[in-house]
Amino acid sequence: xxxxxxxxxxxxxxxxxxxxxxxxxxxxxxxxxxxxxxxxxxxxxxxxxxxxxxxxxxxxxxxxxxxxxxxxxxxxxxxxxxxxxxxxxxxxxxxxxxxxxxxxxxxxxxxxxxxxxxxxxxxxxxxxxxxxxxxxxxxxxxxxxxxxxxxxxxxxxxxxxxxxxxxxxxxxxxxxxxxxxxxxxxxxxxxxxxxxxxxxxxxxxxxxxxxxxxxxxxxxxxxxxxxxxxxxxxxxxxxxxxxxxxxxxxxxxxxxxxxxxxxxxxxxxxxxxxxxxxxxxxxxxxxxxxxxxxxxxxxxxxxxxxxxxxxxxxxxxxxxxxxxxxxxxxxxxxxxxxxxxxxxxxxxxxxxxxxxxxxxxxxxxxxxxxxxxxxxxxxxxxxxxxxxxxxxxxxxxxxxxxxxxxxxxxxxxxxxxxxxxxxxxxxxxxxxxxxxxxxxxxxxxxxx
Numbered sequence: 251x252x253x254x255x256x257x258x259x260x261x262x263x264x265x266x267x268x269x270x271x272x273x274x275x276x277x278x279x280x281x282x283x284x285x286x287x288x289x290x291x292x293x294x295x296x297x298x299x300x301x302x303x304x305x306x307x308x309x310x311x312x313x314x315x316x317x318x319x320x321x322x323x324x325x326x327x328x329x330x331x332x333x334x335x336x337x338x339x340x341x342x343x344x345x346x347x348x349x350x351x352x353x354x355x356x357x358x359x360x361x362x363x364x365x366x367x368x369x370x371x372x373x374x375x376x377x378x379x380x381x382x383x384x385x386x387x388x389x390x391x392x393x394x395x396x397x398x399x400x401x402x403x404x405x406x407x408x409x410x411x412x413x414x415x416x417x418x419x420x421x422x423x424x425x426x427x428x429x430x431x432x433x434x435x436x437x438x439x440x441x442x443x444x445x446x447x448x449x450x451x452x453x454x455x456x457x458x459x460x461x462x463x464x465x466x467x468x469x470x471x472x473x474x475x476x477x478x479x480x481x482x483x484x485x486x487x488x489x490x491x492x493x494x495x496x497x498x499x500x501x502x503x504x505x506x507x508x509x510x511x512x513x514x515x516x517x518x519x520x521x522x523x524x525x526x527x528x529x530x531x532x533x534x535x536x537x538x539x540x541x542x543x544x545x546x547x548x549x550x551x552x553x554x555x556x557x558x559x560x561x562x563x564x565x566x567x568x569x570x571x572x573x574x575x576x577x578x579x580x581x582x583x584x585x586x587x588x589x590x591x592x593x594x595x596x597x598x599x600x601x602x603x604x605x606x607x608x609x610x611x612x613x614x615x616x617x618x619x620x621x622x623x624x625x626x627x628x629x630x631x632x633x634x635x636x637x638x639x640x641x642x643x644x645x646x647x648x649x650x651x652x653x654x655x656x657x658x659x660x661x662x663x664x665x666x667x668x669x670x671x672x673x674x675x676x677x678x679x680x681x682x683x684x685x686x687x688x689x690x691x692x693x694x695x696x697x698x
Contacts, residue, residue, distance in 0.1 A: 395548045
């Protein structure tokens with residue numbers, strides 16, 4: 251069975267020549283991952299997609315047309331980056347455009363993964379939700395405050411949709427591996443091999459040399475799988491394939507899935523040809539209970555920033571004092587209209603030739619600064635930022651000879667209002683009796 255991964259994420263792009271070269275042979279599925287939590291909670295909370303409309307449509311159009319021509323399924327997971335309902339709807343609208351423009355006809359499956367808040371509160375009361383860490387506390391109130399919460403589905407809904415004859419599958423938040431492992435596992439291939447294979451190819455040709463967001467193909471057998479990039483300018487090597495197995499994993503030998511763990515402690519990597527790698531001996535250990543990871547985001551304020559820099563040695567040497575004075579000055583200036591609870595002010599320092607807290611090379615010292623304010627409203631964030639920026643710009647530090655500005659700001663306007671700020675409100679594991687609790691499948695005939 252041959253599985254094609256288009257690229258590292260829908261919208262990154264890929265080589266048409268590389269895809270065409272792969273499609274000269276039979277394939278069984280074309281898939282692509284659509285998202286991640288890597289860019290943070292903003293996209294989940296705000297319902298925003300993480301790539302441009304044009305880049306998403308281009309990748310969808312090429313992928314879907316190729317799959318329909320080869321008469322194989324096209325599978326997308328974590329639609330629109332975060333996989334909530336707004337993200338899935340955005341991708342569906344693009345697919346509808348493609349269908350109309352090319353007069354297509356196929357069976358579409360939509361896998362919805364946004365979770366009901368009452369369902370989660372019931373699970374919480376039952377003691378069936380556990381945190382990944384102590385950093386995020388989940389309560390009934392934080393569930394209600396969340397803009398949305400999604401469940402990261404495994405292979406089950408993909409298998410269900412494939413067996414129902416879906417030709418195009420668009421899923422909300424999904425395990426990256428599920429997109430590519432579902433079909434081979436449903437056909438009886440060893441799950442340890444399937445999950446290991448899927449974990450490597452979900453980032454496309456990042457497992458190749460030179461690494462890149464491009465096409466890769468995996469061929470799975472009963473006792474091994476083989477990886478090869480689509481483009482002739484790349485090659486899979488043992489070092490790159492084994493190295494990419496570690497990607498986003500806490501353990502070098504365990505890949506955790508909703509229904510168990512892929513055990514790679516005995517996996518073997520062999521250079522099969524100068525462009526392909528053979529992997530074998532990956533096992534699977536079923537879990538004692540079924541779990542679904544949930545991700546939620548809530549609004550915490552509005553952000554305004556100012557970017558600046560300095561290469562003045564005395565400014566750099568006294569930066570800690572300048573920042574401390576700025577925070578005190580701001581608190582005093584705004585106290586009549588803004589309470590301390592209404593904002594947070596941080597000054598993020600980049601560079602500076604520092605060793606711990608000591609600036610050791612003042613002659614060549616340079617610092618980049620981001621003055622960062624999150625306020626209860628955008629107006630508060632703008633006000634506090636302007637006050638802080640003005641103070642740092644003209645702070646009269648010891649030894650200062652000039653009365654001009656202390657900071658060089660690369661942009662005009664210097665103050666950049668960035669809008670809503672979200673933080674993760676849920677990053678937990680939910681124990682489920684059945685995985686179907688975490689998703690709903692909708693089938694649609696498209697076109698015709």
